Amino acid sequence: MTTPAGAPEPGASPAPETRSSNFLRDRIAEDLKTSKYNGRVQTRFPPEPNGYLHIGHAKAICIDFGLADEFGGHTNLRFDDTNPEKEDVEYVESIKEDIQWLGFHWDGLFYASDYFGQLYEWAVKLIKEGKAYVDDLTAEEIRKHRGTLTEPGKDSPYRNRSVEENLNLFERMRAGEFPDGSRVLRAKIDMSSPNLNMRDPVMYRILHAEHHRTGNKWPIYPMYDYAHGQSDSLEKVTHSMCSLEFADHQPLYQWFIEQLGIFPSQQIEFDRLSLTYTLMSKRKLRQLVEQGTVRGWDDPRMPTLSGLRRRGYTREAIRNFVTAAGVSRTNGIVELAMLEHFLREDLNKRSPRVMAVLRPLKVVIDNYPEGQAEEMDATNNPEDESAGTRKVPFSRELYIEQDDFREVPPPKYFRLTPGREVRLRYGYFITAKSVVKNDKGEVVEVHCTYDPATRGGNAPDGRKVKSTIHWVSAQHAVDAEVRVYENLFTKENLGDLEEGKDPLDYLNPNSLEIIPHAKLEPSLANAAPGSRYQFERLGYFCADLDSRPGKPVFNRTVALKDTWAKIEKKQS
RNA sequence: UGGGCCGUCGACUAAUGGUAGGUCAAGUGCCUUUGGAGCACUUUGUCUAGGUUCGAAUCCUAGCGGCCCAGCCA
Numbered sequence: 338m339t340t341p342a343g344a345p346e347p348g349a350s351p352a353p354e355t356r357s358s359n360f361l362r363d364r365i366a367e368d369l370k371t372s373k374y375n376g377r378v379q380t381r382f383p384p385e386p387n388g389y390l391h392i393g394h395a396k397a398i399c400i401d402f403g404l405a406d407e408f409g410g411h412t413n414l415r416f417d418d419t420n421p422e423k424e425d426v427e428y429v430e431s432i433k434e435d436i437q438w439l440g441f442h443w444d445g446l447f448y449a450s451d452y453f454g455q456l457y458e459w460a461v462k463l464i465k466e467g468k469a470y471v472d473d474l475t476a477e478e479i480r481k482h483r484g485t486l487t488e489p490g491k492d493s494p495y496r497n498r499s500v501e502e503n504l505n506l507f508e509r510m511r512a513g514e515f516p517d518g519s520r521v522l523r524a525k526i527d528m529s530s531p532n533l534n535m536r537d538p539v540m541y542r543i544l545h546a547e548h549h550r551t552g553n554k555w556p557i558y559p560m561y562d563y564a565h566g567q568s569d570s571l572e573k574v575t576h577s578m579c580s581l582e583f584a585d586h587q588p589l590y591q592w593f594i595e596q597l598g599i600f601p602s603q604q605i606e607f608d609r610l611s612l613t614y615t616l617m618s619k620r621k622l623r624q625l626v627e628q629g630t631v632r633g634w635d636d637p638r639m640p641t642l643s644g645l646r647r648r649g650y651t652r653e654a655i656r657n658f659v660t661a662a663g664v665s666r667t668n669g670i671v672e673l674a675m676l677e678h679f680l681r682e683d684l685n686k687r688s689p690r691v692m693a694v695l696r697p698l699k700v701v702i703d704n705y706p707e708g709q710a711e712e713m714d715a716t717n718n719p720e721d722e723s724a725g726t727r728k729v730p731f732s733r734e735l736y737i738e739q740d741d742f743r744e745v746p747p748p749k750y751f752r753l754t755p756g757r758e759v760r761l762r763y764g765y766f767i768t769a770k771s772v773v774k775n776d777k778g779e780v781v782e783v784h785c786t787y788d789p790a791t792r793g794g795n796a797p798d799g800r801k802v803k804s805t806i807h808w809v810s811a812q813h814a815v816d817a818e819v820r821v822y823e824n825l826f827t828k829e830n831l832g833d834l835e836e837g838k839d840p841l842d843y844l845n846p847n848s849l850e851i852i853p854h855a856k857l858e859p860s861l862a863n864a865a866p867g868s869r870y871q872f873e874r875l876g877y878f879c880a881d882l883d884s885r886p887g888k889p890v891f892n893r894t895v896a897l898k899d900t901w902a903k904i905e906k907k908q909s
Numbered sequence: 910u911g912g913g914c915c916g917u918c919g920a921c922u923a924a925u926g927g928u929a930g931g932u933c934a935a936g937u938g939c940c941u942u943u944g945g946a947g948c949a950c951u952u953u954g955u956c957u958a959g960g961u962u963c964g965a966a967u968c969c970u971a972g973c974g975g976c977c978c979a980g981c982c983a
């Protein structure tokens with residue numbers, strides 16, 4: 338991975354000081370005040386190991402771990418691994434790594450599968466009390482019996498089997514006597530409840546599948562709804578925070594807890610994080626990985642924590658963003674720009690500056706002695722004096738950015754243009770004198786003169802220059818691959834699609850641009866994978882793990898704010 | 910449509926019956942050896958209609974609008 342999990346990162350931005358009120362914090366504070374749980378705060382983060390964590394999960398993590406920390410409580414990491422067909426150890430490992438990378442530490446590490454035995458015993462108890470029954474209906478028939486949103490359901494013909502028969506059947510389900518899907522165990526609640534979750538929900542299904550932890554021990558697996566609330570209860574969770582769509586399940590969890598007479602955890606729901614131009618469905622993200630649209634779960638275009646990390650995001654940027662975005666019970670969508678703001682804010686303070694040219698245009702300084710080279714002093718980070726300075730080689734032939742020269746400048750264009758003097762950052766003032774063009778009429782070389790008196794970038798006569806551009810000495814330049822990313826999707830709100838449209842219909846064909854031969858200043862030749870820099874005037878870049886000594890590969894994490902681009906856009 | 914949840918600047922979020930505030934975005938200036946960063950300033954909001962109250966974003970009623978639920982997924 339690009340950054341060792343949990344490694345300290347000096348110079349990081351502190352958390353925002355404003356810890357604004359929110360209903361979760363208020364609720365916990367209130368419970369503490371009334372000693373509802375004897376002053377105890379126990380939370381849990383309960384992912385299903387069926388995919389990689391994304392930035393939406395970061396919000397849940399910050400809430401579950403952050404709030405417990407804030408109130409002196411504890412947080413368990415519990416994998417809700419009740420569906421062996423979709424789950425895998427690869428995912429549990431990635432989830433652990435991502436949580437640690439964010440800087441959180443769990444107290445207990447549990448799996449819902451740890452409770453399979455207990456859950457089974459409780460099911461038997463419910464059967465004995467006439468509160469659960471084995472149903473032989475097919476999935477299709479169960480669906481039909483469930484009724485609709487407006488019509489009540491109908492009782493299954495198997496609903497009133499004797500306790501003995503239910504016990505016998507359930508034991509044989511466990512013994513593996515029946516094929517997948519042939520029977521289920523259901524809670525006997527109320528087929529006419531307006532809450533569909535209460536219409537005799539399925540507790541167990543038959544599944545002859547190998548589980549990543551329990552192997553082939555179980556041919557039956559509990560449903561999430563039968564496992565989740567009791568898992569919380571077993572862990573004595575006081576504040577079980579989850580997303581809004583589970584609010585309707587609360588009465589069911591309470592029903593199980595009451596029938597079983599076990600510890601009453603309380604559930605509190607909050608809104609999920611949605612981001613503009615960002616897909617947050619684990620199922621859809623897996624599809625992108627499996628169909629090869631992206632290079633993997635950690636593709637830098639992915640909103641996964643591993644993708645963001647590889648892209649160059651810092652944990653502080655993510656955590657500060659999550660804090661600033663806040664939490665409520667409304668269904669909103671946060672602008673990506675807000676995430677990028679907290680990213681830039683953090684990166685600005687901690688990233689060493691460096692010069693790199695993405696799209697090179699050769700500049701020849703005609704009056705600079707051929708064969709001469711000198712070392713210029715450059716500041717590593719104007720935001721951090723302790724970062725010191727470095728030497729950057731300068732010579733007669735340089736590369737500048739193609740964007741930094743225009744033969745015919747548009748209005749308000751301050752950069753290099755025929756007859757105009759500009760400053761080469763930490764170098765000299767130069768004036769463009771003539772250009773060389775190729776067959777197609779494109780400028781391929783700009784000839785300039787320099788003023789030797791302006792070494793370092795200051796004119797002794799005090800004359801000013803309108804702009805400063807970056808450069809790399811041609812003979813000293815390091816060749817690098819640079820990967821420039823755009824949003825993976827072109828649609829602002831992927832949660833609000835037209836009828837019949839799929840998020841994948843809005844893939845951005847330009848989400849990845851590979852620049853094979855960017856020119857970097859020589860100090861970057863052996864940049865360590867994961868190291869972050871600001872390429873002056875361009876943006877923040879992070880060395881990818883595909884880098885090799887002498888042949889670095891950089892990801893553009895995020896561009897710098899670009900005032901000129903804004904002006905140019907307004908002009909067009 | 911039955912049930913549940915929710916409507917505050919363009920976005921997100923505070924104000925817990927008593928001055929509608931913050932962050933992002935947008936805009937305008939200042940400054941600048943990054944058109945970066947920073948600084949200052951500005952614009953824009955309580956879904957609607959009634960009611961309670963000295964006073965309502967907040968409480969009540971009715972509308973309107975949005976999200977979630979009919980998996981042997983979580």
